[in-house]
Amino acid sequence: MMRPTLRQLRYLIALEDEQSFSKAAESCLVTQSTLSAGVKDLEEILRQTLVNRKGRNITLTPLGAETAARARAILSDVDSLVLRATKLQTPLSGPLRLGVIPTIAPYLLPQILPLLQRDFPALELQLHEDLSARLVEGLHKGKLDGAILAFPYDTNGMIEKPLFDEPFYLAAPKDRTLPDTLSVKDLKPEELLLLEDGHCLRDHAVSACKLQLPKTRKTFSATSLATLIQMVEHGYGLTLLPEMMVRVGAVPENIRLVPFKPPGPKRQIGMAWAENSPHAADMAALFTYGQTFFCMVSNQ
Numbered sequence: 003m004m005r006p007t008l009r010q011l012r013y014l015i016a017l018e019d020e021q022s023f024s025k026a027a028e029s030c031l032v033t034q035s036t037l038s039a040g041v042k043d044l045e046e047i048l049r050q051t052l053v054n055r056k057g058r059n060i061t062l063t064p065l066g067a068e069t070a071a072r073a074r075a076i077l078s079d080v081d082s083l084v085l086r087a088t089k090l091q092t093p094l095s096g097p098l099r100l101g102v103i104p105t106i107a108p109y110l111l112p113q114i115l116p117l118l119q120r121d122f123p124a125l126e127l128q129l130h131e132d133l134s135a136r137l138v139e140g141l142h143k144g145k146l147d148g149a150i151l152a153f154p155y156d157t158n159g160m161i162e163k164p165l166f167d168e169p170f171y172l173a174a175p176k177d178r179t180l181p182d183t184l185s186v187k188d189l190k191p192e193e194l195l196l197l198e199d200g201h202c203l204r205d206h207a208v209s210a211c212k213l214q215l216p217k218t219r220k221t222f223s224a225t226s227l228a229t230l231i232q233m234v235e236h237g238y239g240l241t242l243l244p245e246m247m248v249r250v251g252a253v254p255e256n257i258r259l260v261p262f263k264p265p266g267p268k269r270q271i272g273m274a275w276a277e278n279s280p281h282a283a284d285m286a287a288l289f290t291y292g293q294t295f296f297c298m299v300s301n302q
Contacts, residue, residue: 008080010044011073013037014052014062018070019143021059044069078144082280093287095124100288101137101149102129105203105227106271109246110150114295121291134202141276148275148285152202157274161282163289164272166296170207170242172260173234173253183263186211195230195239203227206269207242231257244269 016026016037027037045052052066062070102111111129118125130137130146138157140146151157153164172184181188189211197204224230230241234257248259273292275285 004047006044006047007040008077010040010047011069011076013040014044014066014070015073015077017041017053017060018062018067021061023060074144078278078280085280092122092124094118094122094284094291097126097128098281098284098288099128099130099145099147101140101146102131103134103137103149103151103202104131105197105201105244106150106152106246107131109244109250109252113250114292117295118291138274141274144276144279147279147281148273148288150271150273152206153270153272154206155202160274161277161285162272162274164270165289165292167268167270168245169262169266169268170211170244171248172240172262173231173243174240174258174260175234175237176256176258178240178258180258180260182260184260185263186267193239195224195233195241197224197227197230201225203244203269207267211242211267227252242267 013026013030013032016029017023020026020029023034023038027034030037041053048065048069050065051063052069054061054063054066107129115127118127130140132140134151134155137146137149137151138155138160141149141160142158152168153162172180172189174180194207196207224233227243227247231243231253233239234241235254243253243259247253253259273285273289275282279285
């Protein structure tokens with residue numbers, strides 16, 4: 003009985019992910035003809051059509067989707083077998099794919115990456131910056147080994163480990179008259195500038211401050227905190243900034259930062275990974291390292 007090869011199964015998974023022969027081939031680092039032939043060979047071995055080739059977007063047949071799902075599990079098991087057989091005794095060695103959301107990556111990574119390189123020189127950290135929804139999708143598809151996220155966020159069954167709670171500050175123009183500390187009740191929703199939908203920081207800020215955003219408020223569809231700061235600088239309104247941005251000095255001098263009276267609004271920073279991931283032990287070790295790092299930072 004002929005059996006599919008791991009390469010053929012990998013080609014089918016890539017085709018499901020990319021919905022394009024050319025893009026799937028690119029992701030597998032092969033030519034389009036090589037990938038197409040591999041998928042065709044897989045269909046001949048199974049004696050079933052796995053791919054709908056008509057239309058602009060390539061899709062899988064029901065059996066094709068089922069085969070791709072089983073292929074993911076098979077490749078994951080094979081990866082676990084190889085890692086178990088070849089894993090070095092030293093923790094955090096070899097490649098590790100880590101996702102980070104945009105409201106954390108620019109402020110956290112420059113602080114912790116030099117320490118990781120010093121303490122774990124064999125670690126090959128592959129960083130992916132993206133929104134929470136796509137990072138969680140990457141975890142479920144096995145494209146990422148772990149992610150640094152802001153909670154609460156529905157990771158749909160992933161292991162979630164909180165690292166620390168991070169307070170928000172109100173950012174206002176320097177000449178704006180405000181008290182030294184604020185209560186969330188002092189906030190005027192119509193003055194707040196927030197990131198566009200899809201950014202979890204927006205949801206966390208709205209939830210933490212119990213804001214009822216007016217339907218007629220102006221929207222700017224800002225995609226980054228840097229853009230929000232520029233809007234505040236030019237007098238378009240106020241915004242909420244996470245503490246890590248304040249700690250690294252990423253806020254211009256002409257912006258006034260006002261803390262909140264306790265208990266003020268905050269978000270929780272943590273890590274997530276799949277329990278059955280081949281790199282679950284590495285992610286647990288990275289989490290422990292992160293705990294030590296943030297304890298050190300908070301005591302400075």
